[in-house]
Amino acid sequence: MSDMINVALPKGRLGEKVYDIFEKCGFECPSIKEKNRKLIFENEEKGVRYFWVKPSDVAIYVERGAADIGVAGKDILLEYNPDVYELADLHMGKCRMAVAGKNDFRDDRTKTLKVATKFPNIARTYYNSISREIDIIKLNGSIEIAPILGLSDVIVDIVETGKTLIENDLRPYETIVPISARLISNKVSFKFKNAQITELAKKISEYCAE
Ligand code: PRP
Numbered sequence: 064m065s066d067m068i069n070v071a072l073p074k075g076r077l078g079e080k081v082y083d084i085f086e087k088c089g090f091e092c093p094s095i096k097e098k099n100r101k102l103i104f105e106n107e108e109k110g111v112r113y114f115w116v117k118p119s120d121v122a123i124y125v126e127r128g129a130a131d132i133g134v135a136g137k138d139i140l141l142e143y144n145p146d147v148y149e150l151a152d153l154h155m156g157k158c159r160m161a162v163a164g165k166n167d168f169r170d171d172r173t174k175t176l177k178v179a180t181k182f183p184n185i186a187r188t189y190y191n192s193i194s195r196e197i198d199i200i201k202l203n204g205s206i207e208i209a210p211i212l213g214l215s216d217v218i219v220d221i222v223e224t225g226k227t228l229i230e231n232d233l234r235p236y237e238t239i240v241p242i243s244a245r246l247i248s249n250k251v252s253f254k255f256k257n258a259q260i261t262e263l264a265k266k267i268s269e270y271c272a273e
Contacts, residue, residue: 071133073118179209
């Protein structure tokens with residue numbers, strides 16, 4: 064096994080901010096800033112190798128050991144429950160998982176509630192906890208359209224600024240759980256690269272402390 068620390072970063076704006084934090088903590092990799100379509104970058108001297116992966120795939124790379132550590136949203140961790148260690152809350156990428164519906168939505172508890180979502184496990188766990196019978200409609204994006212077109216009664220989705228809801232005449236009714244980005248580690252890597260991962264996690268979590 065190489066001694067490099069392999070880091071899966073979520074491709075996109077959050078991932079770029081996360082990389083900046085790694086850089087400020089002493090794990091820089093200047094080639095990552097080059098404007099090209101490469102997905103893997105390494106700085107041998109610093110012992111780090113970064114991969115850009117789809118945000119929802121970070122946990123898979125880390126769980127299976129293709130990456131030693133990574134940064135994933137708490138939403139993904141709750142939905143897929145990967146077998147990884149959660150090392151730190153980065154207090155960024157903050158949003159919440161919420162139930163939303165049309166402005167005139169009234170819950171009729173005599174009927175099964177139709178819930179459209181990208182997060183069926185989170186939705187199921189939440190509605191089980193309040194003993195509400197539901198029918199899950201799994202969608203992959205643009206969830207807000209579902210109640211407007213009558214496909215569902217409500218949605219369970221991420222709300223960040225709330226703009227998407229407002230602009231589609233929807234309103235949030237319930238917060239299920241607050242979400243933020245988390246530093247995660249593969250369990251075997253944590254054992255065999257413990258000193259490096261612990262040091263890195265300590266620096267990153269100190270930098271990100273609220
Ligand atoms: C997420 C989420 C909402 C939106 C919320 O969508 O599903 O649609 O962001 O943000 P806001 O509260 O700031 O308006 P995303 O951009 O991930 O796209 P998606 O519809 O493909 O899931």
